[in-house]
Amino acid sequence: MNETEQRRHLAAAFRWTARLGLHEGVANHFSALVPGSDREFLLNPRGAHFSRITASRLLKLDAHAAGGDxxxxxxxxxxYLHSHLHRLVPHAKVILHTHMPYATSLACLEGFELQMLDQSSCRFFGRVAYDRRFGGMFLDDSEGPRLASLLADGVSTVFLGSHGVMVVGNTVAEAFDELYYLERVAQLHVYALGTGKPLMVIPDDIAALTCQQWLDYPEGPDLHLRALMGILDEEDPGYTS
Ligand SMILES: [Zn+2]
Incomplete structure (x- = not known):
């Protein structure tokens, strides 16, 4: 993986996220470390719509630069969010932040915890953290380190109470796959909770087994992103420019 490929993968993730309607105006942001660097990262420019992101438009920033820089x-x-997390969390090589509607709905429930309701839910077993201390927008140096402290090894997903979600991964493919399934699982939760009927929760041992099976599934996230890039290459090839 080189920088050009990383830029194209991230641009594809932006465009597909827009197709799925998981973006919020021009407000959400994705970032990815430049391959081979532990401080330079790519980020969408302010005001750019996800559906118009191109590989070359992505900013390249230094996570160690001071706030004013x-x-x-x-x-x-x-x-503020991405620079701190890229600096402080080694496994957060890619960071995706959205206000996608179903997952954000769950993030607004008092004391919410993701239940192991189905096979897809189980991929998040023991891999989710909850930030229940919404303190306004991320506009200072305090929020990043606080969120970094929630991202223990193996944690891929943070529900940001009263705000949205954040997903991290080692590659764009991995993080995007996680984001996609998180919203699908959240949608299922909202539907199931909406029935008002008792939930049939999968026992912990089966959930743990199923989670490991997800993590061991060969090339799952890569196949997913590759398939989406194949469609974009035919229908919307401008993302690579
Ligand atoms: Zn946000």
Whole structure:
């Protein structure tokens, strides 16, 4: 993986996220470390719509730059969050933040915890953290380190109470796959909770087994992103430019 490929993967993730309607205006942000670097990261420029992101439009920023040195074209909330997390969380090589509607609905429930309701839910077993201390927009140096402390090894997903979600991964394919399934699982939760009937929760030992089976599934996230890029290559090839 080189920087050009990383840029194309991230641009594809932006465009497909827009197709799924998981973006929020021009407010959400995805970032990815430049391959081979532990400090340079790619980020969508402020004001750019996800459906129009191209590989070359992605900003390249230094996670170790001081707050005041943030790139003028970066959204300030994106800068504060992503720079701290790329600096402090080694397994957060890719960070995707959205306000996608079903997952955010769950993030607004008092004391919410994701239940193991189906096979897809189980991929998140023991891999989810909850930030229940919404303190306004991420506009200072305090929120990033606090969220970084929630991202223990193996944690891929944070429900940001009263706000949205954040997903991290080692590759764009991995993080995007996680984001996709998180919203699908959240949608199922909202539907199941909406019936008002008792939930049939999968026991922990079966959930743990199923989670490991997800994690061991060969090339699952890569196949997913590759398939989406194949469609974009035919229908919307501008993302690679
Ligand atoms: Zn947000």
């Amino acid at each position: 943030a790139h003028a074209d970066a959204d300030p909330t994106a800068w």
